[in-house]
Amino acid sequence: MPVYSMTGYASAQHGTSAEGTQTPAAAHRLGLEIRSVNSRFLDLTLRLPDELRALEPQLRTLLTTRLKRGKVELRAAIESEGGGALPTPSPQLLQRLNGLQDSVQAWLPQAAPLSVADALRLCANANASTDQDWSSIAPQLAEQALDELIAAREREGQRLATMLQDRVAQLRALAGRATPMVPRLVEQQRQRFMERWKDAMALADGAVAPEAAQDRALTEATAFAIRIDVAEEITRLQSHLDEIERLLEKGGEIGKRLDFLIQELHREANTLGSKSAALDLTHISVDMKVLIEQMREQVQNIE
The missing domain is CATH 1.20.140 (Butyryl-CoA Dehydrogenase, subunit A; domain 3)
Incomplete structure (x- = not known):
């Protein structure tokens, strides 16, 4: 059996896109990386976006099954792959933002109206909130990164x-x-x-x-x-x-x-x-x- 170090690093990425969409924000990339350093015991830290929060117990079990010691940090992020292009807000989304603004100003007359930059940012966030199901992709990606981490530690x-x-x-x-x-x-x-x-x-x-x-x-x-x-x-x-x-x-x-x-x-x-x-x-x-x-x-x- 090999001798394993507790120090290592590995990363993995997975990209998805929605067919038939015209907005650059329709494509998303899941990036995942694992870092580990020495520790007396197994100390796990998971930093996940809200979309992956429900998968934390499954990811934690995966790590504890294959790692015995070390201070391990798993970090994941979901990013839009728009190549830096601005999103194209849909009329429905703009109408919804306008209605929300009217409701807020009805209760808070002193509230500042939305700027163009605010509207674009909120639209980008709305588009980023994809309905992509990561429940099967994220564990597979974590398994891939974990394999690379263990190889590096070996x-x-x-x-x-x-x-x-x-x-x-x-x-x-x-x-x-x-x-x-x-x-x-x-x-x-x-x-x-x-x-x-x-x-x-x-x-x-x-x-x-x-x-x-x-x-x-x-x-x-x-x-x-x-x-x-x-x-x-x-x-x-x-x-x-x-x-x-x-x-x-x-x-x-x-x-x-x-x-x-x-x-x-x-x-x-x-x-x-x-x-x-x-x-x-x-x-x-x-x-x-x-x-x-x-x-x-x-x-x-x-x-």
Whole structure:
């Protein structure tokens, strides 16, 4: 199953015309677009004209059936395709406007009469109020736009998965560099403890038994080895990376699980840095945290 991003955009249009009409306003175009960005849950917003208001439950069901996460906005508009030409008002419509004007002025004598521009605008609005039935066209158009949106989210998801796999490979390489450092550090520190105790024994001039001094030095070296041992952190980090790769291979709704694993990776990288006993190990910890932060930013966009 593919990995899906929550970011995407798609649009679709459908034009209609009434046969036998002579007004440019008789042709109409339904435009529909869907935008989506990342969100913790599925957050839907539908902006529909009055002609499509009754279809909102059907469109909302369509979106919730196929989308699981993201802030999604569906916007639709019905426009006249008159090429910018002025409508030609019918005598019946002009007569109706005149009658309405007389009725208004009878109650409101101070009301201004309609201008030519007012009359043309009202006629255009009346013509735009088509009796076109969008109940079957709008859902089909929404389905088409949704298909394109999901395809766009899949392409973006594939790009994110590729980036995450690259960061996983880099983290594995850093973990591989860190693993052999600890035994070398432990051996170096053991040598330092032994040298210091030999110097102390020379100054003590036999006041302390050599065996006791050596045992104390070895005990201190062992305690130091335990403090800086990051084998457990490296093992857990490798395990989290294995799980991330498995989820990316599986696909589907993996965003929340990936987000949790990124938090765990950051925890292990922090612990590795706090146990660092060498500058090289500190640099590795910092490099790990940079890569993990890059992964965190991208995981926020995965469904």
